[in-house]
Ligand code: HPA
């Protein structure tokens with residue numbers, strides 16, 4: 001019999017006990033040669049099993065982008081929100097994008113079904129459940145308050161719903177987490193200011209601020225003042241840059257906003273001086289390979305620059321971005337990138353290590369996760 005195992009709450013548990021978007025792994029990939037795993041002899045779970053069990057941090061996931069069509073339908077019914085789609089299949093069929101903006105239009109439309117605190121809880125908890133099945137030990141999660149406050153939903157409803165799920169995820173799955181509040185860059189700097197002001201009563205529940213939405217034409221320096229204010233409040237900074245925008249946006253994210261990580265950053269490759277700086281200062285890039293193909297940043301996964309930049313010593317990490325829209329959660333992104341780019345086992349381990357290096361963790365927690373990763377690698381032979 002072929003057993004399938006995943007890491008959950010630091011323990012190996014049969015994968016069948018964990019929910020996963022795509023159900024159990026195919027047996028062909030899951031079953032291989034027998035290996036020694038701790039005291040017990042278990043069957044090799046293959047490269048895909050190795051990847052899914054690999055302890056990792058997910059640092060680039062938009063919680064609104066984890067809204068699966070099934071939940072969209074349930075919430076639309078619960079909250080009496082009309083949808084222009086007649087079925088889950090119709091929704092999925094609409095997920096064909098030509099660029100970032102074509103995705104954002106449908107992503108904001110989907111988010112309209114989120115109303116009550118319980119909705120934000122359910123959304124976040126479902127993500128964490130899937131993440132646990134993918135070996136995620138630390139999740140730093142984006143949310144877009146303006147998508148909700150603009151519809152009259154109080155920011156308190158959003159933050160407390162998400163936060164309650166993060167607490168439940170800590171208790172039930174042992175996932176350590178943090179919340180990153182993103183400003184929508186297509187809106188004004190004043191709107192970002194008002195958002196930060198509304199969020200400050202919940203300051204202890206926030207880890208960092210970020211910048212997302214339509215990149216081209218909305219450079220980082222538009223938000224210079226509000227990021228300065230956020231930093232003075234002790235919030236860390238990340239920013240989407242170099243997804244569709246030019247390398248100059250990455251420079252500005254670093255020099256003007258003082259971003260500690262760059263979300264996507266794939267276009268940094270066009271500027272050798274920028275690559276040198278990112279490598280020299282070990283500024284992580286939170287890459288999202290399936291997203292980049294879906295939004296046509298790269299024509300195919302085989303042409304993605306993730307492996308090239310990893311080989312040049314950049315702190316590359318793999319993440320899911322908007323998994324419900326782009327066809328895969330973080331484990332799927334690792335597996336797909338691994339297959340398309342021929343990532344070695346060693347490179348996969350470096351990617352997982354990078355994710356903990358790039359995470360906003362206290363020294364002891366980082367050390368504990370890295371030690372857990374080492375034990376996992378050793379046990380898997
Ligand atoms: N880029 C910018 N904004 C976003 C994204 C993205 O990939 N996903 C959700 N908001």
Ligand code: ZN
Pocket residue numbers: 060062212240263321
């Ligand atoms: Zn993103």
